[in-house]
Amino acid sequence: xxxxxxxxxxxxxxxxxxxxxxxxxxxxxAIIVGVPLGVVLVVTSKNQILENYSVxxxxxxxxxxxRSIPFIILMVAIIPFTRLVVGTSIGTTAACVxxxxxxxxxxxxxxxxxxxxxxxxxxxxxxxxxxxxxxxICKVLLPESMPTIIDNITVLIINLIGYSAxxxxxxxxxxxxxxIRYGYQRFDGTIMLITIVxxxxxxxxxxxxGDMWSRKLNKK
Amino acid sequence: xxELSHIGKVYGGAARVEALKDISLSVKEGEIYxxxxxxxxxKSTLIRCINMLEAPTSGTVTVNGVELTKxxxxxxxxxxxxxxxxxxxxxxxxxxxxYENVAFPLxxxxxxxxxxxxxxxxxxxxxxxxxxxxxxxxxLSGGQKQRVGIARALATNPKVLLCDEATSALDPQTTQxxxxxxxxxxxxxxxxxxxxxHEMQVVKDxxxxxxxxxxxxxxxxxxxxxxxxxxKEQTTREFVGSVISHDLPDEVKAxxxxxxxxxxxxxxxxxxxxxxxxxxxxxxxxxxRRFGIEVxxxxxxxxxxxxxxxxxxxxxxxxxxxxxxxxxxxxxxxQIRSEVIGYATI
Numbered sequence: 001x002x003x004x005x006x007x008x009x010x011x012x013x014x015x016x017x018x019x020x021x022x023x024x025x026x027x028x029x030a031i032i033v034g035v036p037l038g039v040v041l042v043v044t045s046k047n048q049i050l051e052n053y054s055v056x057x058x059x060x061x062x063x064x065x066x067r068s069i070p071f072i073i074l075m076v077a078i079i080p081f082t083r084l085v086v087g088t089s090i091g092t093t094a095a096c097v098x099x100x101x102x103x104x105x106x107x108x109x110x111x112x113x114x115x116x117x118x119x120x121x122x123x124x125x126x127x128x129x130x131x132x133x134x135x136x137i138c139k140v141l142l143p144e145s146m147p148t149i150i151d152n153i154t155v156l157i158i159n160l161i162g163y164s165a166x167x168x169x170x171x172x173x174x175x176x177x178x179x180i181r182y183g184y185q186r187f188d189g190t191i192m193l194i195t196i197v198x199x200x201x202x203x204x205x206x207x208x209x210g211d212m213w214s215r216k217l218n219k220k
Numbered sequence: 221x222x223e224l225s226h227i228g229k230v231y232g233g234a235a236r237v238e239a240l241k242d243i244s245l246s247v248k249e250g251e252i253y254x255x256x257x258x259x260x261x262x263k264s265t266l267i268r269c270i271n272m273l274e275a276p277t278s279g280t281v282t283v284n285g286v287e288l289t290k291x292x293x294x295x296x297x298x299x300x301x302x303x304x305x306x307x308x309x310x311x312x313x314x315x316x317x318x319y320e321n322v323a324f325p326l327x328x329x330x331x332x333x334x335x336x337x338x339x340x341x342x343x344x345x346x347x348x349x350x351x352x353x354x355x356x357x358x359x360l361s362g363g364q365k366q367r368v369g370i371a372r373a374l375a376t377n378p379k380v381l382l383c384d385e386a387t388s389a390l391d392p393q394t395t396q397x398x399x400x401x402x403x404x405x406x407x408x409x410x411x412x413x414x415x416x417x418h419e420m421q422v423v424k425d426x427x428x429x430x431x432x433x434x435x436x437x438x439x440x441x442x443x444x445x446x447x448x449x450x451x452k453e454q455t456t457r458e459f460v461g462s463v464i465s466h467d468l469p470d471e472v473k474a475x476x477x478x479x480x481x482x483x484x485x486x487x488x489x490x491x492x493x494x495x496x497x498x499x500x501x502x503x504x505x506x507x508x509r510r511f512g513i514e515v516x517x518x519x520x521x522x523x524x525x526x527x528x529x530x531x532x533x534x535x536x537x538x539x540x541x542x543x544x545x546x547x548x549x550x551x552x553x554x555q556i557r558s559e560v561i562g563y564a565t566i
Contacts, residue, residue, distance in 0.1 A: 125311035128271055129325040129376070130300035139328070143315045219356040220314050 008191070011178060016198055018092045018174040022164040023202075025096045027157055030103035035149065037063070037104065038111025039137055049123070049133045063105040071102050071163050075170060095172030099163055103156060110152035114145040147218035154210025158203050165199065175199055221412045222247040222270060222380060227279035229265055229436075239265045240276065241436045247414060247429070249379075252406055254427035254444070255416045256459055262436040263416040267382050270414060271303045272296055284379055301329060304373030308385035310365040312357040312372075319344070319353040322371045329376065340375050346408075347371045347401065363394035370401060374409070381405075383415040387422060395419075399426050420459045424448065424525055432456045448525050449493050450557060464523045468534055468561075472518055478562035486563035487536045488544060489518065493557040494531040503554065504535070511547040513539030536564060 037059065043049050044056040069077065075098040079089045082097040118141055126140045142149070165176025175195045183192030222245075229240040239262045247253040257263040268274040269281060272288050281288045286299055312321050322344060326336045344350050347367040357365055366386060373381055383402070387395040403426045405411050415422060423430050423444060431441035432455060440447060440456045448464060451457045468489075479486060492503065504515050520533035537544045551558040 119309075119311065121307055121309050121311035122313060124273060125305070125307060126324075126328075128273055128300060128303070128305040128382075129328055130297035131328050132297060135328055139324070140313065144313060146315065217315070220358050 011182075012175075012191075012194060012198070015168075015173065015175040015178040015195070018172075019161065019164050019168070019176070019199075019202070021092055022095050022099055022167060022172065022174060023157060023160045026099035026103045026160055026164075027153070029100045030107045030156060031153065034104045034107030035111050037108035038115060039141065041108060041112040042115045042141070043133065043137065049127075049136055063108055066101065066105040067109065071098070072166055072170075074098050074102055075167060090171045092173045095164065095167035095174075099160060099167060102163060103160055106159065107152060107156050110155065111145075111149055114148035114152055115141050117148065118144045147214045147220075150210055150214040150217060154206055154214070157206045157210070161199060161202055161206070221249040221251070221284060222253075222414065223280075223282040224266075224270070225280045225282070227266070227269055227276045227281065229262075229269065229274065230277045239436050240269070243279070243433075243436075243438055245431055245438065245441065247412060249412055250406070250410050251429060252403070252413045252415065252427045254423040254430040255414065255433055256418065256420060256423055256430060257416075257433035258418060258455075261433045263418075263433050264384060265436075266433065267384050267414060267416045270380075270382055271300055271305060301325070301376050302378050303380045303382060304376065304378040305382040305384065306366065306369040306373050306386045308388050310357070310362075310369045310389075312365060312368055314357055317354050317356055318349055318360070318368050321357070321368055322375050325372060325376045339377075340371070343371045343374050346374075346405070361394075362390050363397060366390065366394075366398050367401070370398075370405070374405065374411075379412060381411050381413045383413065383417075385417060386415065388417065388419065395422070396425075402426060420463045423459075424463050426526075432459065445495070445525055445528055445530070449495055449530055464521075464530070464532075468519050476564040478564050480562060482563045486565050487516075487538045488548060488560050489534060489536050489562050489564050490548070490551065491559045491561050492533045492535065492551065494533075495528065495556070503551070503556065504533075507537070507547050507550065510550065511539065511543045513537055513543050513547055534561070 041056065041059055041063070044052040044059075066074075075095075078098055078101060082089045082094050085097050086093050088094050122144060123136060123140055126136050131139070164172070164174050165179070168174035168176030168178075169180050171177075175198055179192055179195040182188045183195060224243055224245050227240055227243040228238070231237040231239060243266060245253075255263050255266060265274055269276045270283065272281065276289065279289070283299070284302060288296060288299060291299060313324065316324065319340070322340045323336045326339060331339070341350070344353065347370055349364065349367055349371065352360065352364065357368065360368065369386075381402075386402075387398050390398060399422060402413060402415075406413050406426075415427065417423065427444050429442065430444050430447050431438045432447070432453065433439070434455050439453045440451070447456060448460055451460045478489065482488065494503075504517070507513065508515055514537075516536040516538065518534045518536055520531070522529060522531040524530065537547055548558075548560065
């Protein structure tokens with residue numbers, strides 16, 4: 001009997017694609033929602049270009065609540081919401097919902113920190129030139145913090161690869177699911193090893209790619 | 221060109237700070253106006269009130285005939301485009317090249333790529349950066365960064381340029397070249413420039429007028445030549461003293477016992493200040509010849525404030541008291557400034 005059957009290869013490939021799907025979908029949505037949220041958290045805070053205490057405070061509290069719920073609990077707790085959005089609470093697509101919900105505030109906080117690091121003098125210079133708040137966001141804050149935002153996204157992707165394995169364990173599919181069912185419950189050391197190797201390679205690719213992109217953009 | 225009238229600025233909150241108190245000043249078109257003060261004196265706040273980066277809590281700001289303190293945000297942003305500003309730490313966008321940094325203000329105003337190119341290439345030529353268009357700020361020296369800052373401020377063709385400690389982060393040689401550049405654009409483009417600084421040398425080199433600010437108030441203002449030759453306030457004296465020594469050096473002072481009253485056996489010590497033409501008259505020889513007294517020169521020097529020469533001399537008069545008195549009166553009547561700073565036994 002071959003060590004690694006064709007069926008097993010198929011299983012691993014499917015698992016890999018599911019993990020990839022969960023990571024990509026939740027990363028993309030998190031960027032679309034989380035980056036603007038991070039921007040809003042900065043510009044509405046005290047002494048900033050669009051200072052607004054209530055908006056800043058409400059968003060801050062929501063982000064903190066979502067961030068304080070452990071992912072495994074969040075996943076179960078929002079099952080009704082997940083059903084509402086995708087019609088089911090089982091499977092890879094369903095797993096994308098809690099992953100995204102966890103990813104958005106996570107990225108928003110990271111982006112917030114990155115944007116705060118933009119030299120306030122540069123913003124002042126733009127204001128002196130008559131830049132509108134919108135121009136300051138799009139032409140100063142985002143471009144100036146882009147290298148670190150790319151770093152933030154890299155961290156997010158790596159976290160999501162980890163979370164997706166957790167989602168897999170409770171019916172979301174993916175490599176995590178395979179590792180638990182075949183590797184752990186059936187004592188298949190080979191499967192366990194291969195899933196680990198694939199996950200490590202995925203994380204490495206994300207890290208190296210993110211670093212290269214960030215370095216290319218960083219002119220400091 | 222710039223008219224500040226009774227400007228006050230109070231920072232609220234628990235620690236209420238009155239940063240500016242009833243400041244009024246006016247800057248004429250084409251003038252270079254220096255505002256000097258120690259750190260914390262309020263000069264940064266003051267210059268930020270001119271382009272409304274900081275809104276004053278009282279008073280009015282009028283630039284180029286428009287009262288900025290009355291405008292709404294959007295109108296104010298329009299007016300800001302006529303006021304350029306450069307900064308101590310340059311505040312360039314690190315993600316943009318030299319060319320893109322200078323293009324930035326025009327981009328904000330929606331100029332086309334072609335128009336931007338036509339406008340900024342000559343400016344980059346003036347600031348001598350034509351060969352560094354594709355460099356990023358991190359690849360430039362401090363002086364070059366400030367040149368980019370100046371080019372960026374000039375790109376929109378403003379009427380007023382505000383300089384916030386523009387040379388404080390630069391070495392003396394680079395400072396000189398930046399000051400020369402500022403003077404150059406002032407002459408060529410008829411630009412009105414307001415400079416805030418804590419370095420009197422900057423004021424001495426390029427300013428026409430100067431205001432001294434302390435504790436949020438203007439304590440002295442006037443033509444640079446007048447303030448330098450005849451500083452009235454202690455702080456002003458200290459600033460002037462940092463580039464031109466008016467007082468006896470401490471080493472000399474230590475050797476003589478200076479009194480306020482003309483006691484027996486003491487001699488008056490007089491400070492003389494000469495401006496321009498009067499420097500050529502034989503004042504000392506005249507005093508000796510006319511009154512038959514002895515003159516001891518304790519300290520002296522000649523300085524140049526921009527193009528005008530300015531000399532000062534500290535002398536002690538010795539002789540018969542009546543003759544010395546006459547000599548003092550004679551000195552007061554001359555076209556020079558004289559002042560008895562004390563009486564010493566020497």
